[in-house]
Amino acid sequence: MIPFDIALQTVLDNTILQDTEKVTIEKALGRVLAADVCSDIDMPPFDKSAVDGYACRRQDILNELEIVEIVPAGKVPRKTIAENQCVKIMTGAMIPLGADCVLMVEHTGMIGENKIKFLRNDTSANIAYKAEDVQKGRLVLEKGVVLKPEHIAVLAAVGCYEPEVSKKPKISIISTGDELVEPYQVPEMSQIRNSNSWQLLAQAQQMHVDATYEGIIRDDEQSTLQIIDKAFEDSDVVLLTGGVSMGDYDFVPEMMIKSGFEILFRTIAIQPGKPTVFGKKAGKYCFGLPGNPVASYVMFEILVKPLLFGMMGHDFSPVMRPMPFAQEYKRRIAERLSLIPVMFNNDGTVSVINYHGSAHIHALAFAQGLAFVPIGVNTISKGEMADVRPI
Ligand code: AMP
Numbered sequence: 001m002i003p004f005d006i007a008l009q010t011v012l013d014n015t016i017l018q019d020t021e022k023v024t025i026e027k028a029l030g031r032v033l034a035a036d037v038c039s040d041i042d043m044p045p046f047d048k049s050a051v052d053g054y055a056c057r058r059q060d061i062l063n064e065l066e067i068v069e070i071v072p073a074g075k076v077p078r079k080t081i082a083e084n085q086c087v088k089i090m091t092g093a094m095i096p097l098g099a100d101c102v103l104m105v106e107h108t109g110m111i112g113e114n115k116i117k118f119l120r121n122d123t124s125a126n127i128a129y130k131a132e133d134v135q136k137g138r139l140v141l142e143k144g145v146v147l148k149p150e151h152i153a154v155l156a157a158v159g160c161y162e163p164e165v166s167k168k169p170k171i172s173i174i175s176t177g178d179e180l181v182e183p184y185q186v187p188e189m190s191q192i193r194n195s196n197s198w199q200l201l202a203q204a205q206q207m208h209v210d211a212t213y214e215g216i217i218r219d220d221e222q223s224t225l226q227i228i229d230k231a232f233e234d235s236d237v238v239l240l241t242g243g244v245s246m247g248d249y250d251f252v253p254e255m256m257i258k259s260g261f262e263i264l265f266r267t268i269a270i271q272p273g274k275p276t277v278f279g280k281k282a283g284k285y286c287f288g289l290p291g292n293p294v295a296s297y298v299m300f301e302i303l304v305k306p307l308l309f310g311m312m313g314h315d316f317s318p319v320m321r322p323m324p325f326a327q328e329y330k331r332r333i334a335e336r337l338s339l340i341p342v343m344f345n346n347d348g349t350v351s352v353i354n355y356h357g358s359a360h361i362h363a364l365a366f367a368q369g370l371a372f373v374p375i376g377v378n379t380i381s382k383g384e385m386a387d388v389r390p391i
């Protein structure tokens with residue numbers, strides 16, 4: 001049994017970066033940027049009005065101002081503003097030469113057809129100045145970032161229509177177990193529905209990698225070996241669940257070895273998730289994840305995700321917040337790091353969810369975070385802090 005930190009480090013130390021490719025921005029959401037992006041222009045590219053109103057000279061704002069032009073967004077003003085003149089200007093339009101402020105239309109009144117009067121004494125400039133957000137050539141997005149919608153906007157604004165991103169690793173998902181039936185089937189006596197595969201598929205989809213579900217395989221050595229060999233051919237990362245503990249029909253670790261994988265660890269001092277096997281072969285990886293759905297979920301989040309993101313060049317290190325417990329938490333044995341599902345309270349505390357163990361997926365469904373209870377800690381008193389990772 002190795003500590004979780006060592007298991008994670010082993011995964012990270014063995015992570016090999018994927019190649020890169022170019023995709024257009026409509027396909028770039030969730031992808032990891034593989035090259036720094038700099039702006040090809042100043043932003044804003046010119047002094048522009050931040051409001052609808054009248055551009056004029058600040059020294060004239062208390063006088064009646066003659067409207068000499070109307071400037072919509074997208075048009076270059078023709079006139080230069082002279083004493084007691086203004087142009088009617090729209091939000092986003094270019095500020096004419098000579099003007100140094102824009103009076104908001106709401107703060108002005110018309111005098112006849114062609115003149116305005118400012119109804120206040122003072123105004124802010126209401127100008128977004130050229131290059132005040134970004135200067136041409138400046139770094140706007142660093143490689144390694146996972147592209148979110150607001151990043152896509154930045155790419156669009158700086159003319160990076162085809163960003164270079166890391167290729168997505170291909171993943172195969174396999175469940176093992178004679179007792180398993182699919183969600184669209186009614187379990188007979190002694191059977192349960194396969195939830196892990198669908199959960200893993202969703203976890204993979206959430207991080208925008210390519211996952212294929214290979215189905216349920218029976219608990220026998222031949223089927224296990226065959227599916228591992230096939231999945232190794234088809235994908236970069238093979239995820240199996242079940243068949244990793246000490247039962248008579250738990251063949252996954254042995255068949256991983258038989259298939260040629262070098263096993264880097266087999267058990268981790270963690271709860272849930274103790275029987276988690278990790279192997280590598282020819283730049284590809286195989287995880288034998290625990291059969292219990294909560295354990296499978298947790299191990300994907302804390303070990304598989306760092307691997308997949310690492311393969312794409314993103315350093316996945318989610319925030320860990322020290323948070324006080326709303327109630328006392330106790331456990332009898334403290335040999336392993338425990339990850340317990342918690343809910344966030346409005347007063348900044350967390351409450352431990354009533355949780356029966358690693359098969360209790362319904363409890364996890366209410367969780368907003370996982371609290372890390374370290375090895376050797378039996379009790380967390382009311383008000384005492386533990387590190388919590390939002391999920
Ligand atoms: P195993 O590691 O194969 O002994 O499985 C441990 C526990 O997880 C057993 O109670 C299994 O029935 C359950 N289990 C295994 N695979 C799945 C699955 N795909 N979906 C839901 N539960 C599972």
Ligand code: MG
Binds near residue numbers: 176178219242243291
């Ligand atoms: Mg099994």
